[in-house]
Amino acid sequence: DGGITQSPKYLFRKEGQNVTLSCEQNLNHDAMYWYRQDPGQGLRLIYYSQIVNDFQKGDIAEGYSVSREKKESFPLTVTSAQKNPTAFYLCASSIVARESGYTFGSGTRLTVV
Amino acid sequence: QQPVQSPQAVILREGEDAVINCSSSKALYSVHWYRQKHGEAPIFLMILLKGGEQKGHDKISASFNEKKQQSSLYLTASQLSYSGTYFCGTALKGTGANNLFFGTGTRLTVIP
Numbered sequence: 001d002g003g004i005t006q007s008p009k010y011l012f013r014k015e016g017q018n019v020t021l022s023c024e025q026n027l028n029h030d031a032m033y034w035y036r037q038d039p040g041q042g043l044r045l046i047y048y049s050q051i052v053n054d055f056q057k058g059d060i061a062e063g064y065s066v067s068r069e070k071k072e073s074f075p076l077t078v079t080s081a082q083k084n085p086t087a088f089y090l091c092a093s094s095i096v097a098r099e100s101g102y103t104f105g106s107g108t109r110l111t112v113v
Numbered sequence: 114q115q116p117v118q119s120p121q122a123v124i125l126r127e128g129e130d131a132v133i134n135c136s137s138s139k140a141l142y143s144v145h146w147y148r149q150k151h152g153e154a155p156i157f158l159m160i161l162l163k164g165g166e167q168k169g170h171d172k173i174s175a176s177f178n179e180k181k182q183q184s185s186l187y188l189t190a191s192q193l194s195y196s197g198t199y200f201c202g203t204a205l206k207g208t209g210a211n212n213l214f215f216g217t218g219t220r221l222t223v224i225p
Binding site for chain 2: 033040044050101
């Protein structure tokens with residue numbers, strides 16, 4: 001079955017450490033996205049990529065980095081520069097056409113301890 | 114750029130109807146609607162592309178007023194399975210990209 005896999009489901013990080021969240025899809029989608037979800041704030045766009053080796057900043061990219069070396073993979077690194085990283089992170093993918101909906105992964109809950 | 118959703122929360126008894134509104138300050142290319150159960154991935158419900166368009170499946174439908182930059186989601190004869198948080202996602206005109214700006218969500222609870 002096609003879909004998006006995010007791992008791990010839960011992640012604990014010490015302050016000052018970088019962590020990388022995995023996102024893999026086998027839907028043959030060109031576009032991939034990372035969103036952050038906080039209570040009462042909905043989903044906010046961190047980064048998106050429409051093609052391999054290219055990505056764009058979203059509204060809240062500071063303290064995050066991404067790479068898109070393969071079509072299937074779009075990992076997100078939360079760096080120590082991100083002041084408040086505790087949140088639920090969602091990865092999504094779609095075809096590039098603007099008439100398509102997103103398929104979301106099941107998310108990674110990151111907690112800074 | 115983030116659309117505004119209303120109400121923030123609503124509680125219904127089974128069989129009752131609800132309307133969720135989504136309003137943007139920017140011109141819209143399209144409006145998406147998603148439902149998320151607690152701790153799970155949002156699920157795509159539908160997309161509206163044209164002003165005046167209305168869509169629906171089962172007892173969930175939506176409309177898009179392009180001039181007013183608004184969309185509404187209609188849930189009729191609600192079922193327990195409709196519970197969850199509903200998000201609208203908006204794609205802006207003129208950007209050429211499919212990245213969405215999501216509202217803050219409407220928590221819908223259906224009780225027996």
